[in-house]
Amino acid sequence: MLVVLLFALIIGLMLIGVPISVALGLSSILFLVVFSDGSLSSIAQTLFSAFSGHYTLLAIPFFILASSFMSTGGVARRIIRFANALVGHFSGGLAIASVVACMMFAALSGSSPATVVAIGTIVIAGMREAGYTKEFAAGIICNAGTLGILIPPSIVMVVYAAATDVSVGRMFLAGVFPGLIAGIMLIMGIFVYAKVKGLPSQPFAGFREIFDAGREAFWGLFLIIIILGGIYGGVFTPTEAAAVAAVYAFFIANFVYRDMGPLATAHGQNNTSFLRKPQSLLTAFFHPDTKNTLFEAGKLTIMLLFIIANALILKHVLTEERIPQIITEAMLAAGLGPIMFLIVVNIILLLGGQFMEPSGLLIIVAPLVFPIAVELGIDPIHLGIIMVVNMEIGMITPPVGLNLFVTAGVAKMSVLNVVKAALPWVCIMFMFLILVTYVPVISTWLPTTLMGPEIITR
Amino acid sequence: MSGSEPDKGFFDTIEETFIALILGIMTLITFANVIARYLFNSNILWALEATVFLFAWLVLIGASYGVKKTFHIGVDAVVNLVPTGVRRIMSVISGLCCIAFAALLLKGSWDYWAPFVGRQAFYETQDLPVPFFLVWLKDVFNEGEAYEKLPRFIPYFVLPLSMALLLLRFVQATIRIFRGEQDLLIAGHDADEVDNPVLTDGKSAAGDAS
Numbered sequence: 001m002l003v004v005l006l007f008a009l010i011i012g013l014m015l016i017g018v019p020i021s022v023a024l025g026l027s028s029i030l031f032l033v034v035f036s037d038g039s040l041s042s043i044a045q046t047l048f049s050a051f052s053g054h055y056t057l058l059a060i061p062f063f064i065l066a067s068s069f070m071s072t073g074g075v076a077r078r079i080i081r082f083a084n085a086l087v088g089h090f091s092g093g094l095a096i097a098s099v100v101a102c103m104m105f106a107a108l109s110g111s112s113p114a115t116v117v118a119i120g121t122i123v124i125a126g127m128r129e130a131g132y133t134k135e136f137a138a139g140i141i142c143n144a145g146t147l148g149i150l151i152p153p154s155i156v157m158v159v160y161a162a163a164t165d166v167s168v169g170r171m172f173l174a175g176v177f178p179g180l181i182a183g184i185m186l187i188m189g190i191f192v193y194a195k196v197k198g199l200p201s202q203p204f205a206g207f208r209e210i211f212d213a214g215r216e217a218f219w220g221l222f223l224i225i226i227i228l229g230g231i232y233g234g235v236f237t238p239t240e241a242a243a244v245a246a247v248y249a250f251f252i253a254n255f256v257y258r259d260m261g262p263l264a265t266a267h268g269q270n271n272t273s274f275l276r277k278p279q280s281l282l283t284a285f286f287h288p289d290t291k292n293t294l295f296e297a298g299k300l301t302i303m304l305l306f307i308i309a310n311a312l313i314l315k316h317v318l319t320e321e322r323i324p325q326i327i328t329e330a331m332l333a334a335g336l337g338p339i340m341f342l343i344v345v346n347i348i349l350l351l352g353g354q355f356m357e358p359s360g361l362l363i364i365v366a367p368l369v370f371p372i373a374v375e376l377g378i379d380p381i382h383l384g385i386i387m388v389v390n391m392e393i394g395m396i397t398p399p400v401g402l403n404l405f406v407t408a409g410v411a412k413m414s415v416l417n418v419v420k421a422a423l424p425w426v427c428i429m430f431m432f433l434i435l436v437t438y439v440p441v442i443s444t445w446l447p448t449t450l451m452g453p454e455i456i457t458r
Numbered sequence: 459m460s461g462s463e464p465d466k467g468f469f470d471t472i473e474e475t476f477i478a479l480i481l482g483i484m485t486l487i488t489f490a491n492v493i494a495r496y497l498f499n500s501n502i503l504w505a506l507e508a509t510v511f512l513f514a515w516l517v518l519i520g521a522s523y524g525v526k527k528t529f530h531i532g533v534d535a536v537v538n539l540v541p542t543g544v545r546r547i548m549s550v551i552s553g554l555c556c557i558a559f560a561a562l563l564l565k566g567s568w569d570y571w572a573p574f575v576g577r578q579a580f581y582e583t584q585d586l587p588v589p590f591f592l593v594w595l596k597d598v599f600n601e602g603e604a605y606e607k608l609p610r611f612i613p614y615f616v617l618p619l620s621m622a623l624l625l626l627r628f629v630q631a632t633i634r635i636f637r638g639e640q641d642l643l644i645a646g647h648d649a650d651e652v653d654n655p656v657l658t659d660g661k662s663a664a665g666d667a668s
Contacts (some may be wrong), residue, residue: 013552014532014533014554015533015535015536015537016533016536016537016548016549016551017532017533017536017537017545017548017642017644018532018551018555018556018643018644019530019531019532019556019643019644020531020532021521021530022530022555022559023532023557023651026558026559026562029562029563033562037628038565039566040562041566041567041569041570042570042614043566044563044567044569044571044621045570047474047563047567047617048514048570048614048616048617049515051510051511051514051517051518052511052514053511055506058484058488058510061481061484061485061513062484062488063515065481066486097463117668140537187483214632220547235494235496240488240489241566243485243489244492244614246485246491247485247486248487290482291475291478292478294477294479294481294482295474295477295478297479297481298480298516298520298570299524301516301517301520302477302482302516302517302520302521302523303524303529303530305513305517306517306520306521306524307531317519332512357532372625398535450521
């Protein structure tokens with residue numbers, strides 16, 4: 001029952017306005033000092049080993065950095081053009097193209113809010129000009145943006161892998177088909193809505209435009225090939241893949257797209273050619289744009305990782321107290337079957353997702369439910385995908401949905417209006433969650449085919 | 459967000475450069491290691507350990523900068539519902555909780571770190587070489603016996619340092635809240651607030667779009 005007290009303390013602290021990281025950390029420290037004979041110095045050690053002992057987590061800052069360089073370097077604009085050329089001629093074409101653009105950007109970025117910002121800032125304005133309502137545009141982007149954590153690479157998957165010791169590569173591969181299916185379900189929803197409401201379509205852009213736009217967008221999209229190909233081909237570890245992706249994104253942004261750095265020019269003009277300014281190869285590293293991008297990515301890393309580090313302290317406390325084992329025994333004794341268990345997991349995550357930042361929540365919940373899942377014969381990769389999809393829904397449902405806030409900022413709407421606008425599309429995500437939960441093969445087929453069956457070590 | 463945001467000060471510049479620099483170095487070291495492996499068929503032995511320690515420095519030191527700039531996220535649904543007076547009381551209590559957190563961790567960090575510089579000064583890191591400008595360490599801490607690797611108290615020093623900084627920033631923030639100069643300890647979420655920290659990743663993207 002002490003555990004209930006612990007979680008009550010965490011929630012209580014959060015509600016009075018304590019930062020999530022401190023709420024997690026302080027509650028764990030107090031619990032450890034008061035109810036168990038843990039020492040303060042062991043907590044400091046846990047805090048430090050959050051970084052020194054979790055090499056996997058190191059992928060997170062690099063993925064954030066890669067996506068920052070890509071956004072600053074103008075990849076979003078090019079992806080949107082490509083998506084528009086591909087599907088713009090359907091009814092509701094611009095909205096469908098936005099979803100496709102979100103899916104493509106998700107393949108470069110591991111975060112949902114980043115996807116919303118990168119794509120949303122451009123397409124929401126575009127959709128309004130084309131005669132769509134602001135609410136419709138915001139609702140679409142808010143939902144499609146969540147694909148950022150489902151389509152690899154994904155920060156949340158990295159966190160899940162770090163918390164449960166499954167392979168990051170497998171998780172990434174497992175996200176491919178669910179990501180595509182979720183995107184297609186959203187597109188079908190828009191298509192039906194567009195037919196009913198008679199939404200406008202654009203003239204077909206022609207194959208030449210598809211080719212041109214595709215060639216431009218290719219440099220950005222090639223990133224996902226580097227990441228997945230590199231990990232799956234055994235060329236490098238996920239963390240190294242992330243670092244390579246960041247360096248690649250830096251070069252693409254500075255020297256191919258040239259929308260940032262020494263070769264960028266004022267809006268509307270052609271960017272300077274590298275050949276006319278070859279010294280940029282050196283100056284790019286010290287350019288203010290580079291520093292700013294590094295700094296912004298660094299800020300996001302700090303915010304996220306400080307939460308994760310404190311969640312790891314809480315995890316340490318829970319493990320010390322053998323809470324996961326106790327819960328496992330209780331649940332198994334209650335005769336819980338796999339189907340009921342998955343429902344319980346979904347409910348816990350949906351409720352938790354309302355209040356917590358996804359990565360922190362995963363660090364805490366994953367160790368609690370993982371042993372039960374293994375006992376019940378549920379594939380750890382499948383469980384991971386279920387968790388990620390739950391996090392997606394948590395991001396678009398109030399009161400604390402990160403995507404809602406970001407969309408509100410991008411679309412200049414109140415959070416409440418975004419909530420209303422997103423609601424119909426959240427239903428599609430719910431249907432998708434049920435599909436993913438009870439059809440494990442969607443998640444497990446690709447990793448099993450490419451990397452062999454998962455070996456579960458206890 | 460914070461009531462009075464002075465122009466970028468001297469320490470802001472230092473902290474911002476620190477954050478950008480550490481992240482950049484981490485990326486380059488990891489990248490260089492991949493290059494070394496494939497092009498030169500060798501490994502940079504210390505790359506992994508160095509990156510991991512830099513990672514800890516980045517996040518732990520950065521956390522105090524986050525308090526200064528209020529970019530740590532939290533649940534603002536309740537605090538935004540209550541009247542201003544109640545909110546201020548709640549925020550001051552939150553501030554005191556944060557101070558307690560930082561103080562407890564500072565104590566823990568010190569307890570953990572102090573032995574490494576005292577009795578256990580012979581503990582070394584696994585792979586990090588001793589840079590030439592730190593050779594003198596052996597005389598001061600290890601009774602003249604040379605260190606083969608960087609002694610452990612150097613990277614671990616981030617613990618007491620960052621927690622002391624965190625404590626300082628939380629005390630300052632709480633005083634600001636108490637005086638009514640700052641509203642909350644956590645980042646705000648108002649629709650018109652484009653300074654939203656979760657947007658940071660894309661602020662640049664917004665700039666690109668315009």
